Amino acid sequence: MTCKEFLALLDDLIDGTVPSETRAELQAHLGRCPHCEVIFNTTRKTIEIYRSHEIYELPASLRDRLHAAIMARCKKAC
Amino acid sequence: MPTIQSIAGELEPHPDVALIERVRGGDISAYDTLVRKYERQLFRIAQHITQNREDAEDVMQDAFLKAYEKLDQFQGNSKFYTWLVRIAVNESLMRLRKRRTGKMVSIDEDIETEEGSVPRDLADWAPDPEQNYNQAELGEILRKTIQGLPQGFRIVFVLRDVEGLSTEETAETLGLSIPAVKSRLLRARLQLRERLSRYFHRKKAVKETGVGK
Numbered sequence: 601m602t603c604k605e606f607l608a609l610l611d612d613l614i615d616g617t618v619p620s621e622t623r624a625e626l627q628a629h630l631g632r633c634p635h636c637e638v639i640f641n642t643t644r645k646t647i648e649i650y651r652s653h654e655i656y657e658l659p660a661s662l663r664d665r666l667h668a669a670i671m672a673r674c675k676k677a678c
Numbered sequence: 679m680p681t682i683q684s685i686a687g688e689l690e691p692h693p694d695v696a697l698i699e700r701v702r703g704g705d706i707s708a709y710d711t712l713v714r715k716y717e718r719q720l721f722r723i724a725q726h727i728t729q730n731r732e733d734a735e736d737v738m739q740d741a742f743l744k745a746y747e748k749l750d751q752f753q754g755n756s757k758f759y760t761w762l763v764r765i766a767v768n769e770s771l772m773r774l775r776k777r778r779t780g781k782m783v784s785i786d787e788d789i790e791t792e793e794g795s796v797p798r799d800l801a802d803w804a805p806d807p808e809q810n811y812n813q814a815e816l817g818e819i820l821r822k823t824i825q826g827l828p829q830g831f832r833i834v835f836v837l838r839d840v841e842g843l844s845t846e847e848t849a850e851t852l853g854l855s856i857p858a859v860k861s862r863l864l865r866a867r868l869q870l871r872e873r874l875s876r877y878f879h880r881k882k883a884v885k886e887t888g889v890g891k
Contacts, residue, residue, distance in 0.1 A: 603796045611864050635798045639871070642803050642878070646871040647839050649808055655820045656725040658718050662735070666721075670713055670739050674746045675706060 601629040606636050614644055694758040701749060713742050716759060719841055720766045726836045727770035729825055730777075737773055741766040756850060760843065764851045767833065797868060799875070807878035823873045831866035838863050 606629045612618045613626050630637050658666075694715075700708035717738060724737035745752075745762050752761055808816050824832060837848045838859070849859045 603798075607796055607864075611860060611867070614867075634800055638799045638802050639797055639868075642799070642875065643867050643871045645803060645807075645878075646867060646874055649874070650820065650824070650835075650840055650870070653808075653816065653820055654722070655817050655824070656722045656734070658721045663717060666735060666738060667713060667717060670717075670742045671706070671710055673739065673743045674709060677743065677747055678704075678706065 601625055603629075603633060603636055606630075606633070607639075610640065610643065613640070614647065692757060695754065698749065698752065698754075698758060701746075709746060712758070716762055717742070719759075720762065723763060723766055723836060723841065724770045724773075726824070726840075727767065727829070727833060728773050728777075733770070733773045733777070737766060737769045741769045744769070757847070760847045760851055763837065763841070763843070767851060797872065799872075801875070801879050803875070803878040804880045807880075811877075819874070819877050823870060826873060827866055827869055831862050831869065834859055834862040835866035835870065839867070 606626060609618060609622065609626060613623065618626065630640060694712065697708045697712050701712070720741055721734055721738045724741070725731065725734035728734055728737060741762065744765050748765075752758065804810065811819065824835070827835065833852065834848060834854075837843045837851060838845065843851065845856055845859050845863075848854075848863075849856045852859070854862075
């Protein structure tokens with residue numbers, strides 16, 4: 601397996617959607633190619649960091665104000 | 679977050695269906711429940727697309743109002759949440775268009791068509807690299823990094839990886855083909871990874887690089 605072929609299946613490997621025989625080939629490539637190993641580990645970490653850190657939080661006070669405004673507009677539209 | 683259905687869930691109606699029926703029957707408190715359930719997600723998505731807090735506030739309000747007014751058109755073929763996200767994405771793009779005085783804005787903006795090259799990288803990240811920054815610094819790094827992505831990649835990454843929509847739902851929401859979603863997702867992930875590497879490389883004295891310097 602070449603790096604290009606590995607990369608084409610990187611998302612499926614990260615998302616756990618590859619069949620087991622393909623997974624074994626991908627794992628074998630990872631064992632041989634330190635470049636792809638770094639790409640795989642750091643891409644997975646990238647996703648994990650974005651998932652676990654809410655970068656656009658809705659503060660409670662703003663949330664309450666917006667929520668009230670939405671419901672008032674919906675009631676008016678009834 | 680959207681309710682994660684059990685394996686048997688496919689056979690059971692999504693809990694939103696009962697709420698929608700109540701709203702259709704005139705029970706506005708059921709809509710209050712739906713708004714409360716999804717307002718944070720819609721705000722985040724709108725903020726990611728418009729990159730402006732006031733616009734995100736307006737988009738969120740307009741999207742929920744529009745969904746309420748058009749609830750009769752909701753067929754139930756897709757999840758209510760996916761339908762709602764589609765409205766919010768369209769509202770966000772309209773808002774951007776207004777700000778740019780009518781210039782067309784689409785999710786295809788800034789998309790290069792050629793295939794990216796195979797990245798080569800031997801410099802691994804530090805273990806738990808985010809620990810080298812405080813919350814405010816890390817938030818700034820993550821915002822700046824994702825804002826630098828082309829819009830069409832950013833939206834796909836946000837829906838798929840941050841908000842947890844499936845590839846199929848993302849494709850349906852954005853009106854893209856499944857291969858297009860997959861290709862954009864891969865390139866979004868790789869570009870974000872590369873940009874974050876500046877801050878997270880093991881060998882660099884990351885503290886000294888600072889944010890925006």
